[in-house]
Amino acid sequence: MKVLAPIASHDELEMLAAAGAEELYCGIVPREWMQKYTGAIWLNRRSPVGGSLDSYADLKRLVDDAHRLQLPVFITLNAPSYTAEQLPLVLELAHKLSEEVGVDALIVTDINLLLRLSEARLTAALHVSSVAATLNTEAVRFLLNFNPSRIVLPRSLTINEIGAITNDVRDEVEIEVFMLNDGCAFEEGFCSTTHHHTVGAFCTSLSEMETKFEWAGARFTTRRQNWLRRNLTDYRQWVWYVNGNGCGVTAKGLPYGPCGLCAIPDFQRLGVSSLKIVGREASPFKKLASVKMVRDIVNRTRAGMPKLHVIERAKSLREAPEHCAAGYMCYYKVD
Amino acid sequence: MNPTWCLHIGRAEDLRGEFSLSRIATFEKSATIQPYLHLTTQLIAEQFGEIEFTRCYFGNEFCEHLIPSLKALQAALDAAQAQNLSFTFLTPYVTNEGLQALRPLFALLASHNAEVVFNDWGVLNLLRREFPTLIPVQGRLLNKSLRDPRVTTMYATAPAPTAAITALQRSNLDCESYTRLLTRFGVQMVEMDNLPQGNDVSFAAHGLQLSAYFPFGFISTSRVCMAAGLHHHPSEKFQPGAPCRHECQSHLLAYAYTNSPFGNRDQKFYLKGNSYFYAHTEAMLRTLFMQAQSGPIARLVFQPRLPMKEA
Numbered sequence: 001m002k003v004l005a006p007i008a009s010h011d012e013l014e015m016l017a018a019a020g021a022e023e024l025y026c027g028i029v030p031r032e033w034m035q036k037y038t039g040a041i042w043l044n045r046r047s048p049v050g051g052s053l054d055s056y057a058d059l060k061r062l063v064d065d066a067h068r069l070q071l072p073v074f075i076t077l078n079a080p081s082y083t084a085e086q087l088p089l090v091l092e093l094a095h096k097l098s099e100e101v102g103v104d105a106l107i108v109t110d111i112n113l114l115l116r117l118s119e120a121r122l123t124a125a126l127h128v129s130s131v132a133a134t135l136n137t138e139a140v141r142f143l144l145n146f147n148p149s150r151i152v153l154p155r156s157l158t159i160n161e162i163g164a165i166t167n168d169v170r171d172e173v174e175i176e177v178f179m180l181n182d183g184c185a186f187e188e189g190f191c192s193t194t195h196h197h198t199v200g201a202f203c204t205s206l207s208e209m210e211t212k213f214e215w216a217g218a219r220f221t222t223r224r225q226n227w228l229r230r231n232l233t234d235y236r237q238w239v240w241y242v243n244g245n246g247c248g249v250t251a252k253g254l255p256y257g258p259c260g261l262c263a264i265p266d267f268q269r270l271g272v273s274s275l276k277i278v279g280r281e282a283s284p285f286k287k288l289a290s291v292k293m294v295r296d297i298v299n300r301t302r303a304g305m306p307k308l309h310v311i312e313r314a315k316s317l318r319e320a321p322e323h324c325a326a327g328y329m330c331y332y333k334v335d
Numbered sequence: 336m337n338p339t340w341c342l343h344i345g346r347a348e349d350l351r352g353e354f355s356l357s358r359i360a361t362f363e364k365s366a367t368i369q370p371y372l373h374l375t376t377q378l379i380a381e382q383f384g385e386i387e388f389t390r391c392y393f394g395n396e397f398c399e400h401l402i403p404s405l406k407a408l409q410a411a412l413d414a415a416q417a418q419n420l421s422f423t424f425l426t427p428y429v430t431n432e433g434l435q436a437l438r439p440l441f442a443l444l445a446s447h448n449a450e451v452v453f454n455d456w457g458v459l460n461l462l463r464r465e466f467p468t469l470i471p472v473q474g475r476l477l478n479k480s481l482r483d484p485r486v487t488t489m490y491a492t493a494p495a496p497t498a499a500i501t502a503l504q505r506s507n508l509d510c511e512s513y514t515r516l517l518t519r520f521g522v523q524m525v526e527m528d529n530l531p532q533g534n535d536v537s538f539a540a541h542g543l544q545l546s547a548y549f550p551f552g553f554i555s556t557s558r559v560c561m562a563a564g565l566h567h568h569p570s571e572k573f574q575p576g577a578p579c580r581h582e583c584q585s586h587l588l589a590y591a592y593t594n595s596p597f598g599n600r601d602q603k604f605y606l607k608g609n610s611y612f613y614a615h616t617e618a619m620l621r622t623l624f625m626q627a628q629s630g631p632i633a634r635l636v637f638q639p640r641l642p643m644k645e646a
Contacts, residue, residue, distance in 0.1 A: 080479035081507035138457030
């Protein structure tokens with residue numbers, strides 16, 4: 001069970017490695033893409049500004065030095081789909097990333113790109129992104145047609161659901177799960193909206209809109225209206241948690257946001273291969289703090305600390321018992 | 336050229352009675368939604384005159400808690416047969432539990448020469464392995480075009496680079512390698528939404544048939560359902576896939592884009608259960624009907640309710 005950390009520049013490499021990252025992932029958006037499609041069409045699931053590297057030379061230096069530290073580097077090519085006009089550019093990019101830059105895996109969503117890359121037999125392995133919405137064992141079996149070495153499960157699956165999938169396919173493919181930072185109010189693979197900076201995420205944008213309930217029955221009493229309104233308020237609070245507690249930090253500057261630390265003992269038991277920390281675009285400090293927190297819990301779990309003690313430690317690391325108690329900051333409900 | 340007309344029914348009773356557009360327009364009881372249906376039926380009559388539905392759709396694309404019972408499916412099949420309608424069964428994205436719920440339904444459908452719309456690769460895999468007589472149709476959730484009416488209406492008129500606009504009107508369906516893959520998996524038809532930014536449907540020339548839903552498009556969907564939270568204590572609310580009492584059937588939530596940074600503050604979004612939808616404007620409907628009349632769209636699926644009806 002490895003700790004997978006986001007990285008956006010070579011400057012972050014040494015500190016992430018020292019903090020305990022065991023795998024790295026990043027994005028690249030070449031200038032040709034930006035010239036052709038502007039910032040409106042994203043090559044991967046993060047804005048081209050801030051979340052991705054923009055030169056092959058920078059990426060090559062990052063990959064070479066990461067390899068010297070025994071850290072594999074994966075790269076996102078995980079837009080939901082690519083059109084016929086975009087595909088040659090993406091295939092060429094994938095070839096270059098694999099054969100010239102030397103990245104260890106390409107993280108892919110689009111089934112057509114997955115097909116084409118599996119046929120291309122590149123040196124880099126293929127990982128299926130969480131955006132592919134692999135929610136069941138049959139979907140994993142479908143994806144195995146394209147020879148991925150790893151599948152990233154969506155964060156909407158429960159521990160039991162992850163366990164059932166892992167149990168069925170553990171020997172055939174690695175399973176990666178979400179561990180820390182950003183959530184998604186929707187099923188990421190079936191959300192057709194943009195996070196473009198002009199409008200922001202749809203889920204948070206909704207929280208600021210005027211709303212009107214319509215009752216389907218005969219009498220829409222004041223009591224019913226209040227009941228629905230209270231639930232909407234709770235939902236908006238949940239969305240606030242999903243979005244990193246309004247992108248907040250603790251007094252010590254530690255990141256808030258969705259968290260799966262308490263589930264790490266379960267994931268070790270289930271045979272999960274990798275724990276993903278989200279946030280390529282986050283500040284170096286947030287990345288560092290995130291890796292330290294996850295690695296602390298992983299170390300204790302590896303050392304055989306009892307689950308209840310691990311959970312206690314995880315909650316103390318978050319330094320926000322009131323948020324842990326709210327129940328909205330957890331990726332997974334732990335028994 | 337006339338498209339094949341399909342009607343998405345909520346239950347078998349919808350097929351008992353005359354098929355007039357005026358009756359179908361009354362299926363949806365919501366006063367908020369009804370004007371869209373009146374507009375739609377009016378435009379159908381204007382553009383096509385009398386139409387004949389030859390196929391019915393039944394099932395749900397968005398929530399595994401709304402997968403119908405075996406009894407409801409049998410009733411819908413019987414009603415369709417009585418009206419001499421072909422049958423298409425809609426399926427949502429699913430967990431292993433949802434797949435288990437679908438198995439007996441597929442077993443029943445297998446003897447009816449039915450189509451199954453899959454919105455999950457796992458469902459396609461199950462169909463191919465265990466129910467090869469069922470005809471798979473790729474659902475609209477697997478068609479990954481951007482559908483965000485906050486910006487897509489702007490993109491449709493903005494002076495953006497042609498490459499960007501074209502990309503927004505297409506998806507991977509315009510790649511021959513992808514359509515060949517679908518054909519290899521027995522898929523002959525793919526479904527799509529009528530996009531606010533317009534659809535480039537030139538890929539239909541690759542041999543796949545194209546089906547479009549109207550007058551609602553989906554925006555986003557989630558395993559976390561706001562409505563399902565109604566009966567839970569606050570700390571237990573909004574858990575993925577949590578059990579529910581189909582609270583989604585009791586109400587509708589309409590949003591107005593009052594915080595838009597652009598001029599489209601009258602844009603509406605509708606939340607029904609776990610999914611958000613947009614309604615087609617008159618211009619969007621006219622464009623869709625024109626594409627159907629001129630050929631690229633072979634099938635039109637009329638959904639006379641927001642497509643979240645419990646069977």
